[in-house]
Amino acid sequence: MTEQNQTHPDADSYDPGASSLAGQVDPAVMAELLSIRSSIDNIDATLVYLLAERFKATQKVGFLKATHKLPAGDPGRETAQIARLRRLAAEAHLDPAFAEKFLNFIIGEVIRHHEAIAEDHEASLAADSLPAGTLAADALAAGNQAADAGRSGSAGHVPGAAGPAVSATA
Numbered sequence: 001m002t003e004q005n006q007t008h009p010d011a012d013s014y015d016p017g018a019s020s021l022a023g024q025v026d027p028a029v030m031a032e033l034l035s036i037r038s039s040i041d042n043i044d045a046t047l048v049y050l051l052a053e054r055f056k057a058t059q060k061v062g063f064l065k066a067t068h069k070l071p072a073g074d075p076g077r078e079t080a081q082i083a084r085l086r087r088l089a090a091e092a093h094l095d096p097a098f099a100e101k102f103l104n105f106i107i108g109e110v111i112r113h114h115e116a117i118a119e120d121h122e123a124s125l126a127a128d129s130l131p132a133g134t135l136a137a138d139a140l141a142a143g144n145q146a147a148d149a150g151r152s153g154s155a156g157h158v159p160g161a162a163g164p165a166v167s168a169t170a
Contacts (some may be wrong), residue, residue: 072114
């Protein structure tokens with residue numbers, strides 16, 4: 001059996017041998033099952049880190065789009081990416097429909113994040129245009145701080161990424 005990734009944040013609470021089959025299956029079969037599952041666990045960890053890197057990159061796109069007042073979504077890019085990933089999925093013997101559903105989920109998250117970045121950017125521009133010390137400027141700044149604090153705990157936040165998480169397709 002391969003060794004588990006010890007850098008997993010929940011390494012202390014995660015039991016790689018957890019199974020409702022323990023004691024009901026031949027020990028040799030159970031050992032083989034756990035060995036295969038160990039590889040699956042490593043792949044899952046890799047997927048999480050790859051998605052984090054992808055969202056860090058799409059976050060940069062979101063800031064660029066916000067700065068230049070570009071739309072959060074890009075339907076032409078999204079259509080091309082879906083066609084490309086369906087083709088890659090077929091070549092890899094992965095169900096293209098599954099690959100499309102997965103990418104559509106990511107695209108939706110990316111667009112949501114791009115919209116949040118654009119809103120924050122607009123709010124910052126509005127705050128910068130108000131004289132410091134005015135009630136409206138102070139309220140807007142406090143609102144931005146509260147929004148940033150709320151997003152840092154959201155499911156879409158990418159640890160280590162500055163600001164809200166971003167678009168999948170960019």
